[in-house]
Amino acid sequence: MTYFLDDIDKKILKILQEDARTPFSKIAKMLNLSESTIHIRIKRLKENGVIKGFYVDVDPEKIGYNVIAFVLIKADPKKYEQILKKIYEFKEVYEIFDVTGEYYALLKVRVKSREELATILDKIGNMEGVTSTYTMFVLRTIKEMKTIDFS
Amino acid sequence: MTYFLDDIDKKILKILQEDARTPFSKIAKMLNLSESTIHIRIKRLKENGVIKGFYVDVDPEKIGYNVIAFVLIKADPKKYEQILKKIYEFKEVYEIFDVTGEYYALLKVRVKSREELATILDKIGNMEGVTSTYTMFVLRTIKEMKTIDFS
DNA sequence: GATGAAATAAATCCAGA
DNA sequence: TCTGGATTTATTTCATC
Numbered sequence: 001m002t003y004f005l006d007d008i009d010k011k012i013l014k015i016l017q018e019d020a021r022t023p024f025s026k027i028a029k030m031l032n033l034s035e036s037t038i039h040i041r042i043k044r045l046k047e048n049g050v051i052k053g054f055y056v057d058v059d060p061e062k063i064g065y066n067v068i069a070f071v072l073i074k075a076d077p078k079k080y081e082q083i084l085k086k087i088y089e090f091k092e093v094y095e096i097f098d099v100t101g102e103y104y105a106l107l108k109v110r111v112k113s114r115e116e117l118a119t120i121l122d123k124i125g126n127m128e129g130v131t132s133t134y135t136m137f138v139l140r141t142i143k144e145m146k147t148i149d150f151s
Numbered sequence: 152m153t154y155f156l157d158d159i160d161k162k163i164l165k166i167l168q169e170d171a172r173t174p175f176s177k178i179a180k181m182l183n184l185s186e187s188t189i190h191i192r193i194k195r196l197k198e199n200g201v202i203k204g205f206y207v208d209v210d211p212e213k214i215g216y217n218v219i220a221f222v223l224i225k226a227d228p229k230k231y232e233q234i235l236k237k238i239y240e241f242k243e244v245y246e247i248f249d250v251t252g253e254y255y256a257l258l259k260v261r262v263k264s265r266e267e268l269a270t271i272l273d274k275i276g277n278m279e280g281v282t283s284t285y286t287m288f289v290l291r292t293i294k295e296m297k298t299i300d301f302s
Numbered sequence: 303g304a305t306g307a308a309a310t311a312a313a314t315c316c317a318g319a
Numbered sequence: 320t321c322t323g324g325a326t327t328t329a330t331t332t333c334a335t336c
Contacts, residue, residue: 002215016207020171023329034305039331050213056167057203058299064153065299070221070250070257084293091300096293099221106221106287110299136257142235142247146297148209148216148261149242174312185322190314 003048012041017147020054067111068138072103079129092120154199163192168298171205218262219289223254230280243271
């Protein structure tokens with residue numbers, strides 16, 4: 001299931017991770033290959049699911065989304081999957097992970113204000129089957145990398 | 152400091168968040184505007200820092216990066232900033248946040264194997280000034296959104 | 303697999319509304 | 320701020336190595 005990346009693939013991905021709009025011609029020059037080869041490689045990486053897509057990176061802070069919180073939840077095991085499905089639909093919840101330890105799941109929540117955060121936390125805390133929550137409010141973002149470092 | 156997005160900006164960003172390679176001509180048609188307008192808008196969004204860049208979305212799992220863990224750390228306040236600087240340099244640590252609560256910082260770690268994770272956890276746990284750590288190993292990724300939902 | 307040239311399509315620039 | 324047309328640049332295809 002794991003796709004083996006050769007050196008050329010890695011170099012192409014590295015360039016695209018820095019700027020996905022880099023023209024193929026420029027990539028070709030950088031790697032001393034033809035434009036067609038870059039084209040074929042990228043096409044293959046897409047077909048194999050390595051490249052899931054191209055997205056624009058919007059600065060959340062610039063558009064007012066500057067409140068982040070991580071929420072740990074514990075739940076009634078019988079209702080857990082149902083709870084996850086519901087939380088999945090919340091657009092304010094950007095990440096959901098099952099985790100080991102005292103709590104069941106870890107959520108990353110991003111909103112525009114503390115009021116909005118309070119609303120979401122209430123919604124989650126009051127869901128049927130949620131037995132306890134623990135919220136960690138983010139005071140400062142020190143690092144938030146969105147690309148993979150495979151150097 | 153917050154940049155005000157009008158309806159056109161929002162629509163453009165929404166399209167680019169889904170596929171950053173959508174041709175301007177297509178965006179223009181979708182929004183009933185000229186290609187030049189789209190061009191000017193995107194340029195302005197870049198200049199104002201709303202658009203931080205265009206990235207390729209690489210599936211970590213496809214290339215073998217399928218171990219994620221969240222690590223909470225407590226530290227000697229006097230050495231805390233120094234510790235953060237050091238951890239910042241770890242390529243395996245993708246996110247670092249100062250958080251409220253019992254712990255000082257929350258880290259998101261992504262590696263290729265449990266062995267690698269153990270190594271990183273050891274490194275962090277043994278850093279001078281780190282007084283305690285709590286690791287949550289990710290068993291399942293339920294949601295991991297990289298774009299912002301401003302609908 | 304990789305290439306180069308040809309065809310198609312897109313991005314960019316600019317003068318004018 | 321937006322537009323339409325002209326120019327430049329990029330992507331895609333395909334026959335060939």
